[in-house]
Amino acid sequence: MSRRWLSLGMLATTAFSASGALLMTAGCEAEAVSPPDPRIVAFATIPPIAEFARSIAGEFAEVETLIPEGQSPHTFAPTPREITRFSQADAYFALAVGHEPALRAKAAAINPHMRVFDVLIGVSLLDGEPHSHGHTHAPDVLEVGDPHAWLDPQRAKQIAANIASGLSEIDPAHAADYRRKLARLHERLDALDADLRERLRPFAGRTILVFHPAYSYFADAYDLRQLPVEVEGKPPTARQLGALASRVRSEGIRVLFYRPQMDERIASTLATQLGVRPVAWNPLAVNYEQELRAATDAITESFESVSP
Known part of the structure; x- marks a missing residue:
């Protein structure tokens, strides 16, 4: 083999080795562990x-x-x-x-x-x-x-x-x-x-109907009364439901608030039996302010639709 071809072969081998080293280095850099998150x-x-x-x-x-x-x-x-x-x-x-x-x-x-x-x-x-x-x-x-x-x-x-x-x-x-x-x-x-206080002030003392009594602090803050459908954590009996329906009619209640975590069909059936409209109110919502404003919208609209 001529000296010229030997030199070219050595150059090619050297270049290949260098390229491999560069690729390995790049790979190591790509796999480098990110610094720990300080948060x-x-x-x-x-x-x-x-x-x-x-x-x-x-x-x-x-x-x-x-x-x-x-x-x-x-x-x-x-x-x-x-x-x-x-x-x-x-x-x-x-x-x-x-x-x-x-x-x-x-x-x-x-x-x-x-x-x-x-x-x-x-x-x-x-x-x-x-x-x-x-x-x-x-x-x-x-x-x-x-x-x-x-x-x-x-x-x-x-x-x-x-x-x-x-x-x-x-x-x-x-x-x-x-x-x-x-x-x-x-x-x-x-x-x-x-x-919320300004909007709910005209309805002080009025009653909100809820399936589960999760809204006591809201009612306390704005001088409302909370009337739960549940009785000691259980659905009402037929007799209890009848008494509740009478109170709902006498107080002009138009809305039943329920948590969206419960079966919507149960809330809808109860609302029909009581002659009210079911409205979901999520006390665990991430959009806290929006949820309280939406609940207040529903409360004020229902109160404005009927005299106490």
Whole structure:
């Protein structure tokens, strides 16, 4: 073989080796592990609490919901993957509803360092004194008879303040940011409360008909009375339904509010029997402000259609 062809062969071999090295280097770079996400991983029990947390945390935390929108806290069963993800949380803003205490206990057993914050601290509850339980590493959030306090925007402000306090405790470097965003959220909640109060003031003392008594805090905030169809958590008997129908007629009630987590056919059948219109009102909606305004629309329209 001539010296010329030998030199070309050596050059080709060298070039091929260099190309391979470059490809291997590029491949290694492509497979390089991304730097860890510096954000806090936080969970909240239900969508409206998670939405408050997102408004306060902003870009400094990834906030997820334990019980997704559309699911009932009383029937929700997470997958093993969801339990694993929950157990990776740095912080958990807890509300003891449905099966939540058992789920929280599982996560705490996997990750005992997860900080648990009871969001009802300092909230004036309808079934007792202001909630005074603290936060802890252990899974012992106090259970209350009716936890739906967020349906009153003023009580929701205290829930939001508890979230901001928890975020500041585990991430003090951004405490000023959390306080600033909390102030903006409080302004929104005050504006929402003022609007609802103005619209509902003419109907003080009137009755709203609900399938499940989940709206006590809303009724308390705006001087309304809540009349549940359920009797001790069960559908009414024929006799109870007859008495309820008489009251509905005498008070001119036109709407039955029900949670969308229940079977719509049951709500529709009951509404027909009572001579009212079924309207879904989701107390667990992620679009908190929109849902309260929509419910207020339905309430005011029904009250305006008939004299008490």
